[in-house]
Amino acid sequence: MPWSRISGSVSTPKVDVAIDMGNPFLNLTVDGFLKIGTVAATRAAAEDAYHILNKGNVSRRNFEDMLKKMCREGVYWGTIAGLYVGAEYGVERIRGTRDWKNAMIGGAVTGALVSAAGNNKKDRIVIDAITGAAVATAAEFINYLT
Amino acid sequence: MPWSRISGSVSTPKVDVAIDMGNPFLNLTVDGFLKIGTVAATRAAAEDAYHILNKGNVSRRNFEDMLKKMCREGVYWGTIAGLYVGAEYGVERIRGTRDWKNAMIGGAVTGALVSAAGNNKKDRIVIDAITGAAVATAAEFINYLT
Known part of the structure; x- marks a missing residue:
């Protein structure tokens, strides 16, 4: 709950x-x-x-x-947060493991979806997916530290 | 280590x-x-x-x-990450507790420092501190979920 x-x-x-x-x-x-x-x-x-x-x-x-x-x-x-959390949970279920790669894939999926929903071109969507993956991975790493 | x-x-x-x-x-x-x-x-x-x-x-x-x-x-x-992690650790030592408010304060300090280092005006520094606090708090919350 x-x-x-x-x-x-x-x-x-x-x-x-x-x-x-x-x-x-x-x-x-x-x-x-x-x-x-x-x-x-x-x-x-x-x-x-x-x-x-x-x-x-x-x-x-x-x-x-x-x-x-x-x-x-x-x-x-x-x-965006709901999408990301849902995507990460989905990736975790599919991969069967919990590590930072779930965050990376979830971030990439979220970045691509948000970008695609905003009517961006293919190039922009790929770049946003890369950025989403990087931001999610960074947030995951920062949290392991603190 | x-x-x-x-x-x-x-x-x-x-x-x-x-x-x-x-x-x-x-x-x-x-x-x-x-x-x-x-x-x-x-x-x-x-x-x-x-x-x-x-x-x-x-x-x-x-x-x-x-x-x-x-x-x-x-x-x-x-x-930026080093600054943030250092700021959050410092805040944790000063406050003596671990919760999301450390992330918020650490994010605000980091946002203000990075903005001030970039030669921004006072207004911009305050807005960047607010943004830093929000991003750090959001990252902290997202991590508790997943």
Whole structure:
């Protein structure tokens, strides 16, 4: 069961979201979507908050734009994370082992899918697949270290 | 002691590089540099190899450019990874706990440092720190899932 625990602010309240889709593959995908979607939405909010504080005036319009941007970025990055987690899980089931090559293949599949969905040309899709593989492998390596 | 294990190609030969700097902080940093530097150099090589294959002709010049790019990208991303791993380790020592907030703070510190080193303005540095924090947090969350 995916447990998305999100805590922030000074008193760190905790929000636990648990959704059981009755299937490990779907659970992982939904969990990835929720977690990374939250991170992306928070990043968008932090960036906008900094810009608004810098300008010094807060208008209703600013706030509405910020909420829209949070939703858009959250859904976009959440979808990519869901795709990646699903792809890595699938690769793990097919290969039968857990190592950094799963992350690499999952990253390549995700990069190619996201790029293809964005109506890119063949060349761009291959380069995005290579980049996806590199980013996923790097994230996997960094995590073994820390 | 950092063990950088890099395996690739069809017969997956293994290259183990072990450098002991006699200090856990330096060990982690060097290990991050080597591992992520290798990933970045491989990505650059794969991208260039695809472009060269696409054009159909391989010249000595192409190959030299590729090697130069591999070194440049490897050193650049390796340095960022070393900074990040060092920052996360430092944050862990200061806070005394291991959780995703270490990754977030480490990512923010790294983003700000890399941005400041690139002669960016104050605004850009803050945005890069936010982005660094978001990327590190996302990588940490993704790894807990898979």
